[in-house]
Amino acid sequence: MLASSVLAFLGVSALVIVTPGPDTAVTVRNALLGGRAGGIFTALGVSVGQTVWAFATSLGIVALLVASEPLFLAVKYAGAAYLVWLGVHALRSAWRPGEGGQGAFTARPARRLGRGAAFRQGLVSDLGNPKMAVFFASLLPQFVPAGQPAFTTFLALGLVFSLMTFAWLAAYSIAVAKAGDVLRRPRIRRTIEGVTGALLIALGLRIAAEQR
Template identity: 30%
Template sequence: MSTTQYLALLGLWVAGIVSPGPDILVILRNAFLSSRGKAMLTALGVMIGNIIWITLSLTGVTVVINQNEVLKLTIQIAGALFLAWLGYGSIRSALAAKANARRSPETARASAPGGAVPGSDEAAPSPATVEAAEQIPEPAYSARGSGVLGTKNLTGFRAVVQGIITNLSNAKAIVFFIALFASVVPANALWWESMLVAVLLFVVGLAWFCAVAWFGSVPALAARFQAHSVGVELVAGVVFLAVSVLLLGEAALSW
């Protein structure tokens, strides 16, 4: 392969990975609601998924999948259902956190001895009552869902898994990688040239997604989004569901 071909490949690759999609969304969600380290590991997971697609493309497997309509539709539907599950989990967590926050004043009043509320028409509470009420901890509500796909108590392993599954769930990657390699990488490329292509794409992709993770986890920015975690999860859930609906729509039209 010539230098021009490598540069053309990298240009098309960069144009593809910088486009907003589920990969960037899941990295930013974990950056906003978890930590920089977990977001970086999510980015690594995304690139592990991409290197799987790259390997399948270089070995011709994606071409076989693209030519088999049933297999292609199966992968697309499975990916769409996963994204729908991810979106549903985000929305459910956000709505649960919102409901808990709405109930917090009632919970605080019920927890205070005698249920008296300062400033009401009832008798003023005794100093002991006020002191007891002040000792009741303020509930910390969060929209961060638990489980493999959530951000609550997110472990490094789960962060990597989230990145891998989110990337592999996008069946449109099949078409992207076929077009990418068919237009630039020659069919008679040597084995070491194919290896170099895979390494270059992995390094550039990892650098980009790690940059996204770093930016999303800047303390001042992350603190603002954590303060509005319900909104973050709601937006993420709606976007995941929208992508899922589009994928299912494409699958139905191509049937």
């Protein structure tokens, strides 16, 4: 019974993780701006955020958050605002005029994203996503076998989910970094930044407008 629960959890987790969302968009953008290290540190920030959600779930804090409408809305709107802010920043970078004043998509050296900033963006992106609270609070209890201690089982499942997420997003980062010479050409980089910025804004607005 325990083995079947673990396998079912791994299958559901893999499906959730590979579905693109805010964390994926932020990771891909940061891998483009900061290379492999930028993407991997973003993935690390996302994983640490998920570990926090898992620990909070084990303590019952997430259940209180989900049950409290004001707290849930505060997290939702803060997370949505952060995604919109990142999206606007990406659009500004994509369309910022070049040094020669020739307009958008002109050659201009891009400022490289630091590891600390990449980690922070990944962490805040995940902690500001209320779907993670709902996911951990509603899904994890379904995979806790009868007779198993809830705290340690919740935490173990959450850590497994976090490690799987890190592996997947790190693979994304490596793929983007390998194609970096092409993707970081000024015109292509700014096009991708524009598309990613629009996507982040759309995701933020969707999160803000979604019902539970």
